[in-house]
Amino acid sequence: MRYLDKTVVGLSIVFVALVFADFFMAEWMRFIGLQSLARGAVALGLLVLWRTGLVSFGHALYFGFGAYAAAMLTLIGYHDAFLLVFAGTLSAGVLAFFLGFLLRRYRAIFFALLNMAFSMILYGVIVKTEELGSTDGFSVLTPTFLGYAPEGEAVQTTLFLFTLCFTYIITVGVHLYMKTTLGSMSMAVRENEIRVEYLGYSAEKVIHVKYVFSGLVAGFGGAIMALAVGQVDPDSMANWNVSGEFVFITILSGIGNVGATFIGAFVFELIRTYAFEYAPQIWQFILGGSLLAIIMFLPDGIWSLFSRFRKSEG
């Protein structure tokens, strides 16, 4: 009971609801949902960093790394979703672990930009690798799930369920983690690193842990995206504006609640989809305008709408 708070209960209800919805949802909606889960996972990592006082303008690095790691395994004949997603997640995590030793020394805008520099190096490497299709990327075949090889609409249904389960575990895990001493140290490091050091813990170590975590979930999101879209390419996976979108989603969501990142990602996809449909010439205008509106009028993100709603109820 100790771990069962309202967020865990809420997440569990949504989880069960979505598992059922999976079988009734319109295909395009499921696809948007799948992308929202993938991007939301990255935003979840950014949320953890943000709570630590850091923002990365380069998490497409881990997103792209995870996506390409998973996709490259399919090139040598591995197609199991569990293996691919695990590999994508882990490889991004390992990369974050090593780069973390350098990045944990940086704060504020330097941290943000150094991440961007690394992500652009990955972008450059992919563009220069003709074997991997350069900017065209390459296709990722439909995955299997522990021997089960779905076809037609079942592909997306199964993948959605698969993603949903892992996302649920990760999200609840993050929520519980944030309540542990190490998790709460996010706040401590953001508020006052000097005090943390003088209480006997290394602020850099705290940051490193969060950074590796953010790398892991970004890799997870990337691997899922590769499987969902069936294609990897550097412009959708590793370019700087992709990183910008992740920060966009984080701001849209607000950092109040772990579940908010997925709602934020979903809203982001909807805005973009409808802007594309109704204003194909000025969809960037609408996207930028919405972001500005959120920043100006909903400074704590979409989650604050829920909080307000609840306050007025209570």
Next chain:
Amino acid sequence: MQELIVILVDGLVFSSYLFMVAVGLTVIFGVMKILNVTHGSFYAFGAYMSATLIGAYYETDWPEFGGFLAIFAAALIIGVFFGIVLERGLLRFLYHRDEHIIVLATFAMFLVLEDVLMMIWGTDPYYAYEPMALLGIVDIAELTFDVYSLTLIGLAAIVGLGLWLGLTKTKWGKLLLAVIFDREISQAMGINVTVVFTVTFVIGAIMGALGGAYIAPTISVSPGIGVEVIVLAFAVVVIGGMGSIPGAMIGAVLVGVSRAAAVHKFPEIELFVIYAIMALVLAIRPEGLFAPAQARKI
């Protein structure tokens, strides 16, 4: 020997381009601590306005060299207009917010302005090659260069020197330096930080627009030109030390000459040069080559 001279000349031209593209960004960051993504829009609007004015100018039968005035007029018009509108209309509401939020706000504004640009000028490209044709060519180390590109070196030097002198030798510059060092104390000392901010932002915007306006005659002014500039300018500014004008200059030269050497010797690695230098410099000197002074923490 010939190759070496050519690498140097090419490198300096490209460095000057980088400096012109980055200097506005560093001025704004230095004073306001805002990483201004809208900088890319200033560049693009500057280029479009410049192409439009140059086109209009050469429709008249006024003296040919007057076309250069159109370039500077374009930079002024765009810089002053967008500088004031954005700073007064948007940024001032965000000064109390997290610095990353402000970056995102300027990113959002950049997206908006990209489409505004298309609403005004459409998707067809604009050309304004007359000023470039006017200056002709010159041979250096038995290789032909166009004089216009070489004048970029002079422009960058004048802008860099002017800003540096303005900052260190004038009363206004000293006020700016005070604000840079400590915003609150400056306010307490009676400096009108609001005005300082607006003026700085306008100067930065003019610089961004001037970059685009001056480059316009050498390129095809078409959609998307602002995007490329942003990342490039970020890199230069980060390498040089954010907010430092001499830093931006050294950073630009470092990147420009290295890139020129790469293009001549190992063209395959051209794509990486700038980011590799950025990562390398940051790994060794976290705050860039010229880190600004910091106040004591405890």
Next chain:
Amino acid sequence: MNIYKRSGRATLLATGLAAAVSLTAGIANAADEVIMAVPTFLTGAGAPAFGVPARNGAEVIIEAINKGTLPAPYDKSGKGLAGRQIKALIYDESGGGAKQVTEFRNKVQRQNVDLFVGYISSGTCAAITPVAEELKMLTIFPICGTPRIFEEINKNPKYVFRTMGHATADGVAEAHYVKANMPGVKGYTGINQNYAWGQDSWRDFDLAMKQLMPGVPASDKAQWPKIFSGQYGTEISALMLSKEPLVHNSMWGGDLEAFIFQGAARGLFRKKKLLFSVADTSVYRLGKKVPTGVILGARGPYGIFAANVDTPLNNWFRKVYIDRYSVPPVGGSYQAAQGVLAAKYAYDKAAGMNGGKFPSKDQVIAALEGATYQGLAAKVHMNRSNGHQAATIHQIGILEWDKEAGEPIMTKVTTFPADCVMPPPGVNGTEWLKGGMKGAKC
């Protein structure tokens, strides 16, 4: 207890929202319409060079199909596609592969699109192909360079067609042209944008040159400027210092135009022989600023190459296009128009075989597979990759400025038959090139 109740309500709100949106899926379309999605670059750097001309070309044809005003050979089959009006959904191709896949699914499942005629970038085509096959959606790529679509991504396509030759043809035709017109050339180098198209273009040209002119060396310092960089001073210096007299260039759009301004100012085009793969996208726009005497291609018999093709269909197209947009149609306009014509041809033919009734999707596909139909500039033979990949004649020539007409023209044009420049059916382009282009009929 209270907290659970409240969180339940927030949850309800979220799920309710999701459910509400998902239930609004599927807008019924009028029975007498064919919904044609036309993705093309409306924003960004690809818009002026390819996207907007392609949209314009498609619009001219779609309008004429709906009004029934297409000239011969399409003048006998009545209005619309097999009698039904086309409702075109033109939208932006920008945003990368993932975004376009999402949009593709949206259009198919939410807007009940009947067919797609579009996509310009190889990257988007590569991303769309598996999805189109998965969703069983008739998709006609009018452009797209990469041969990988049917060579790697889907070797056995059922729903995806491409109605123009792929990039291998460009490199081979260029090499043939160089061999015929510059037999004594001492070597070649290149400047190509550093991304898939540039890399593929250079590789194919290089491979073809190695086969056709084996003794002629390639430079090991071919230039790779970043795409959209716009500043080519250093690269131009390096090219001018290089010893190779021939420079291969597959740039397009703003990059190409900036390169031309900067190169022309420094006399690059007098000092080196330039070979432009796709520069036709810019020739009319550049007007008098075009570098003359350069070798030019348009990825087939399109754009400026079609200026003097004297058929009723082509003459009509050029006239309507120029009247409407006040510029002549370029490669992208022709190619997109050719894609729409494929749909017109296939629907009408399928209806004919279906006893005049509106055909099913499978019937339309069967009608287009392996067909030969009349494009604007040349006949299109759907005779590669199970009848899904087109082959057409290919043309290369020298660009000159016609003082009297006051417009650029092509001279010394060589026309290559499709079977000379495209790999034979079932053969991988790169392997074909490496293996000496066996089976080519020139």
Next chain:
Amino acid sequence: MTVVLEVRDLQKTFGAVVAAKDINVTVNEHEIIGIIGANGAGKTTFVNMVTGYLKPTSGHIEFAGRNIMGLPPRTITKLGISRSFQVPQVFASESVFDNLMMAYAISEETGMGLLSPLYNDERAARVDGHLGRYQIAEYRNATASTLPQGVRKLLDIAMAAVSNPTILMLDEPTSGISVEEKFGLMDIIMEALHQDKTTVLFIEHDMEIVERYVSRVLAFYQGEVICDAPTAEALIDPGVREFVIGEEYHRTRTEIAANNGGEADNA
């Protein structure tokens, strides 16, 4: 008496500036030591070096028989030297309670324990006990940034004391506090620390505070210790009077305090 801290020949230079020179200090268990000196005399630099914030240029620092030169603050804190700050270093946007919860958790948990929930009832009880000892229980739920200066100072010191350190170094505990409040504040601090038998070194400008709470004085001038003696002796030392207290200043300060009860300038 056991020696807990021994500093020998400590030097610190920043380029050409000498911030600390030939510092030799020995601290015994349970001592209360006052560190005095004008601004820039090297007091905070001394504290920064002992607690690992600044790396000395040369010298030797030994704590409880162990060389702690060059160790980072977190290690030195774990070994048993804590400090407070002239400008309170608290988690500004959190409540007083949460500040102390965090402080306790960090100082108590290691290894896998870091992954146990921050909140537990036993820890909360310890926090509340601590709040009582420092007499800030009434601010338990107030956000740290909204606290009055005196309470914030107390919170800062309370946070430094959670680990029950062997030595606690206080950097100007009474700066920014009005004269009337100073003694009350110091009484609370000294009472709490006395219970824990903590060795205390604190930087102070106010000689009355020094006279009242301190058994021994270290006087700094231009990076050097010019006097290390019992309080009464130190305060009449001519060097201290000239370079640290300043005769005129001392008189003026007393007069002001006497006349209007206002706060003397101790910046």
